[in-house]
Amino acid sequence: MTNFDFVPPATGNNPSSQKQGTNPGSFANAPDIGGPRAFSSPDTPGMPGVSDKTAWDFMPPDWQCDEGRWRAPVGFVAVTQLEHARLGITTPEMQRVAEREPHLSSDQVREEIAAGRMVIPANRAHLAMALDPMAIGRASRTKINANMGASPISSGGDEELKKLEWALKWGSDTVMDLSTGGDLDATREAIIKHSTAPIGTVPIYSMIIGRQIEDLDRETVLSCLEAQARQGVDYFTIHAGLRREHLEPVADRLIGIVSRGGSLLAKWMLHHGRENLMAEIWDDICELMRRYDVTFSIGDGLRPGGLSDATDRAQLGELAALGELTERAWRHGVQVMIEGPGHVPFDQVEYNMKLQRRVCHGAPFYVLGPLVTDVFPGYDHITSAIGATAAAYHGASMLCYVTPKEHLGLPKRDDVKQGCVAYRIAAHAADVALGIPASRDWDDELTKARAALHWEKHFELAFDSDTARAFHDEDLDVDTDFCAMCGHDWCAVRISKEISSFVSGKDAAYEWKKPRISSALSQEQKEILAKRGILTPSELQRLASKTQTTMGADEGQAACHSEVVDGEAKARELQKSSGLEAKTDSEPDPAPLP
Numbered sequence: 001m002t003n004f005d006f007v008p009p010a011t012g013n014n015p016s017s018q019k020q021g022t023n024p025g026s027f028a029n030a031p032d033i034g035g036p037r038a039f040s041s042p043d044t045p046g047m048p049g050v051s052d053k054t055a056w057d058f059m060p061p062d063w064q065c066d067e068g069r070w071r072a073p074v075g076f077v078a079v080t081q082l083e084h085a086r087l088g089i090t091t092p093e094m095q096r097v098a099e100r101e102p103h104l105s106s107d108q109v110r111e112e113i114a115a116g117r118m119v120i121p122a123n124r125a126h127l128a129m130a131l132d133p134m135a136i137g138r139a140s141r142t143k144i145n146a147n148m149g150a151s152p153i154s155s156g157g158d159e160e161l162k163k164l165e166w167a168l169k170w171g172s173d174t175v176m177d178l179s180t181g182g183d184l185d186a187t188r189e190a191i192i193k194h195s196t197a198p199i200g201t202v203p204i205y206s207m208i209i210g211r212q213i214e215d216l217d218r219e220t221v222l223s224c225l226e227a228q229a230r231q232g233v234d235y236f237t238i239h240a241g242l243r244r245e246h247l248e249p250v251a252d253r254l255i256g257i258v259s260r261g262g263s264l265l266a267k268w269m270l271h272h273g274r275e276n277l278m279a280e281i282w283d284d285i286c287e288l289m290r291r292y293d294v295t296f297s298i299g300d301g302l303r304p305g306g307l308s309d310a311t312d313r314a315q316l317g318e319l320a321a322l323g324e325l326t327e328r329a330w331r332h333g334v335q336v337m338i339e340g341p342g343h344v345p346f347d348q349v350e351y352n353m354k355l356q357r358r359v360c361h362g363a364p365f366y367v368l369g370p371l372v373t374d375v376f377p378g379y380d381h382i383t384s385a386i387g388a389t390a391a392a393y394h395g396a397s398m399l400c401y402v403t404p405k406e407h408l409g410l411p412k413r414d415d416v417k418q419g420c421v422a423y424r425i426a427a428h429a430a431d432v433a434l435g436i437p438a439s440r441d442w443d444d445e446l447t448k449a450r451a452a453l454h455w456e457k458h459f460e461l462a463f464d465s466d467t468a469r470a471f472h473d474e475d476l477d478v479d480t481d482f483c484a485m486c487g488h489d490w491c492a493v494r495i496s497k498e499i500s501s502f503v504s505g506k507d508a509a510y511e512w513k514k515p516r517i518s519s520a521l522s523q524e525q526k527e528i529l530a531k532r533g534i535l536t537p538s539e540l541q542r543l544a545s546k547t548q549t550t551m552g553a554d555e556g557q558a559a560c561h562s563e564v565v566d567g568e569a570k571a572r573e574l575q576k577s578s579g580l581e582a583k584t585d586s587e588p589d590p591a592p593l594p
């Protein structure tokens with residue numbers, strides 16, 4: 001063994017509850033639930049540190065603190081999850097979150113909510129329907145959001161319901177209805193009614209139906225918010241951070257303002273020569289949202305729309321305003337999360353996450369992507385999932401998916417699936433890296449099935465079982481001790497399995513000095529492999545089915561699968577008769593192969 005001077009920095013949790021395998025554990029920081037770092041990446045030198053404040057520093061002015069315990073004024077009735085948490089009350093929703101996230105107790109959930117580092121977006125009206133409460137915060141697992149919604153050009157209410165069903169099936173934790181066309185109220189009502197996940201909206205879209213943005217006023221804003229809150233919307237994106245002073249640096253951007261809400265409000269400000277209307281009436285909005293426990297998702301109207309505009313003065317100026325709005329919302333008892341970019345070069349993702357953590361005092365960060373390159377339209381679910389993985393590792397709590405249709409058109413059902421899968425990958429990869437307890441157990445179980453060449457278990461454990469099975473069966477639709485990627489004689493997993501089968505005595509036919517050579521690939525199968533990518537899936541399936549007979553099995557496992565060997569006793573007997581002694585548990589490992 002080589003002795004390295006550098007040992008792995010295994011300071012985080014082991015994400016495997018059984019500590020299976022040989023991995024030393026997560027290289028993230030040690031868990032700090034109850035503190036500002038929860039599950040966090042080590043800071044690269046120069047990154048902003050954590051804030052020394054939490055939501056406890058922004059209490060309503062009429063609350064009193066007696067001997068470290070906060071008391072509300074006489075007659076006060078707690079409504080929001082934040083208010084309950086401040087009073088030390090554990091709600092059924094907090095208990096449900098702890099059930100869904102077994103690494104957290106309900107007390108820890110309550111404490112994270114009280115500190116403002118976690119939210120449970122659960123409108124009381126939606127709770128009375130089918131909503132299953134969930135939490136967003138860096139002490140919990142990384143969540144993903146799927147956007148949908150009819151546009152004036154395409155899709156309708158029924159199609160949006162199908163997309164909702166599809167998004168939930170493929171693992172979306174929350175869904176945003178961003179409809180700008182069709183019957184907005186009816187579509188929203190149907191989506192809320194059918195969704196077990198929290199629903200978010202950008203209410204300004206419905207505020208301007210039938211009117212010019214210039215005509216938007218306080219009454220219109222509040223009545224629209226009230227109507228949506230009454231319907232059961234769980235979180236609102238409101239672009240109140242964009243200010244007149246931020247518009248000047250936008251002029252030098254390559255792509256200006258790419259947020260719909262941001263561009264509309266910028267136009268309103270320029271027309272009226274006033275500050276952002278949403279910021280002017282922020283306290284009224286907070287009071288309204290508190291009554292229903294609608295959570296803020298404070299919008300980033302100046303998020304960069306290209307790598308060229310990332311981390312610029314406009315974006316960072318708006319972020320500072322988002323921090324102030326967070327403090328004011330907390331004083332009203334309203335739960336807050338913050339929206340973030342967008343398009344960010346990979347090297348700047350950590351800075352963006354840690355700056356938000358500092359400026360917004362740990363309020364959960366909800367990021368769109370970010371895309372780490374601009375030149376792959378059609379594949380932006382991939383370009384953004386790369387940025388999203390880094391974002392979650394460095395502090396984002398929820399990742400808003402991007403579909404292959406981003407920048408190109410309205411996502412259809414399969415685009416929704418592609419986006420969800422890409423983002424489940426990002427979220428899960430980040431959770432394992434952060435050392436969130438038990439997050440790697442699923443990977444370990446699949447690794448064991450893969451090592452055993454147990455295809456059924458392999459498919460069952462795969463996130464998308466159908467696709468995994470179809471890809472396998474495309475070339476070889478029988479259960480063999482190898483797959484079509486390398487074939488029998490080159491299958492490292494099979495050879496490794498044979499070695500362990502030999503040492504456990506299960507393989508009747510294995511002989512050290514005589515490597516098994518098979519003609520496992522039939523002529524038909526060789527043809528399939530040669531034509532892969534040329535034939536249609538149905539032609540491949542037809543050709544692949546012929547291999548069953550060649551492999552010696554009409555169905556189930558083929559004769560070349562080592563699991564077919566008759567029993568361990570017979571295997572040991574056969575090994576002895578061929579002069580090979582099987583190893584027992586107490587015996588040393590065999591000499592390494594030459």
Ligand code: SF4
Nearest residue numbers: 483485486491492493
């Ligand atoms: S043939 Fe290659 S890809 Fe397939 S199981 Fe064996 S090692 Fe893995």
